[in-house]
Amino acid sequence: MGKGMKAGKKPKVGQAQQMQQIQAMQARLQAAQAEIEAMETEAGAGGGAVTVKVNGKHEMVSININPDVLDDAEMLQDLIVAATNEAMRQMEELSQAKMSTVTGGFGF
Numbered sequence: 001m002g003k004g005m006k007a008g009k010k011p012k013v014g015q016a017q018q019m020q021q022i023q024a025m026q027a028r029l030q031a032a033q034a035e036i037e038a039m040e041t042e043a044g045a046g047g048g049a050v051t052v053k054v055n056g057k058h059e060m061v062s063i064n065i066n067p068d069v070l071d072d073a074e075m076l077q078d079l080i081v082a083a084t085n086e087a088m089r090q091m092e093e094l095s096q097a098k099m100s101t102v103t104g105g106f107g108f
Contacts, residue, residue, distance in 0.1 A: 025103075032102040036095045043086035050079040054087040056095060 036056040044051040049069045053062040063083075069076050 028102045041090040043083050045079040045082035050083045052083040052087045
């Protein structure tokens with residue numbers, strides 16, 4: 001219970017408004033999180049030799065590898081890492097931008 005609230009008593013008008021605002025913010029945050037999870041971003045490395053797509057859950061959902069780079073395993077590994085890291089960075093930026101619109105920049 002909040003300060004000044006007793007069991008069985010209704011909150012004061014100001015407190016009720018605050019609770020409604022908090023609940024509305026929670027609903028907006030949940031909706032934004034659902035939107036973020038549905039987002040996808042794609043990034044490439046090596047001039048498009050490797051492209052990686054990630055979703056808002058920070059999961060890799062696809063990878064495309066140009067067959068011309070299949071003969072150099074070390075370079076291929078480096079390209080996969082670079083493309084994945086860039087896609088994840090882009091998704092983080094998108095996520096932060098989306099949440100910032102909901103929170104008004106408060107950084108929840």
